[in-house]
Amino acid sequence: MTNRKLQYWVIPPKCDGEFVACMEDVLQTYEKPYDPAVPVLCMDEQPVQLVKEKKVPIPATKTRPKRVDYEYERAGVTNVFMFAEPLAGWRHVSIRQNKTKVDWAIEMASVLESRYADCRRVIVVCDNLSTHTKGAFYEAFLPERAYALSQKIEFHFTPKHGSWLNIAENELSSLTRQCVSRRRFGNEDELRAETSAWASDVSKQQRTVDWQMKIGDARCKLNSLYPKI
Numbered sequence: 001m002t003n004r005k006l007q008y009w010v011i012p013p014k015c016d017g018e019f020v021a022c023m024e025d026v027l028q029t030y031e032k033p034y035d036p037a038v039p040v041l042c043m044d045e046q047p048v049q050l051v052k053e054k055k056v057p058i059p060a061t062k063t064r065p066k067r068v069d070y071e072y073e074r075a076g077v078t079n080v081f082m083f084a085e086p087l088a089g090w091r092h093v094s095i096r097q098n099k100t101k102v103d104w105a106i107e108m109a110s111v112l113e114s115r116y117a118d119c120r121r122v123i124v125v126c127d128n129l130s131t132h133t134k135g136a137f138y139e140a141f142l143p144e145r146a147y148a149l150s151q152k153i154e155f156h157f158t159p160k161h162g163s164w165l166n167i168a169e170n171e172l173s174s175l176t177r178q179c180v181s182r183r184r185f186g187n188e189d190e191l192r193a194e195t196s197a198w199a200s201d202v203s204k205q206q207r208t209v210d211w212q213m214k215i216g217d218a219r220c221k222l223n224s225l226y227p228k229i
Contacts (some may be wrong), residue, residue: 079099
């Protein structure tokens with residue numbers, strides 16, 4: 001079998017009540033009108049391989065592109081945390097060495113206590129990883145602060161094998177294509193500077209997300225996912 005005859009894909013389950021329950025919950029969340037007091041925030045994360053140059057690249061000229069040597073040195077893996085508020089056209093990217101419960105709690109707290117400090121509640125759409133829990137706040141902060149953060153957040157989890165429902169994953173895909181792909185970052189500071197610039201530029205353009213799929217569309221187009229009664 002050649003590579004052209006093989007395609008990797010996230011294959012959803014068939015006739016799965018748990019899948020469609022989570023899917024419809026997320027779709028209903030995306031249908032909510034914009035409410036600055038109770039915003040909808042999507043978050044996701046992905047690893048990025050850091051790569052150092054072994055030879056100094058030759059700068060581009062008027063007649064020739066920049067030349068980079070094939071040889072490189074692996075410099076470890078870091079993690080990109082993506083936060084996206086679809087209806088406000090806002091993105092925030094953070095870089096951390098790890099993606100433990102504590103890392104997630106620190107990054108989430110940073111967003112909740114800055115941009116969303118005056119919000120009554122924040123609806124968070126994310127995948128159902130073991131690190132994405134209210135208990136993570138208690139592993140990172142004193143009980144008083146952890147309680148305040150846990151009371152402010154309302155989770156809506158995407159179904160397993162249904163990460164396409166997370167708008168933050170789509171934003172990570174855009175970040176990868178437009179900023180990270182085919183480039184070498186030797187350390188976290190370089191990656192942090194470039195990804196932060198990307199998020200700032202895209203947010204300044206106020207490019208909101210126009211999510212098209214509704215619950216009715218899913219029940220028609222994704223009928224195979226629903227249990228047969």
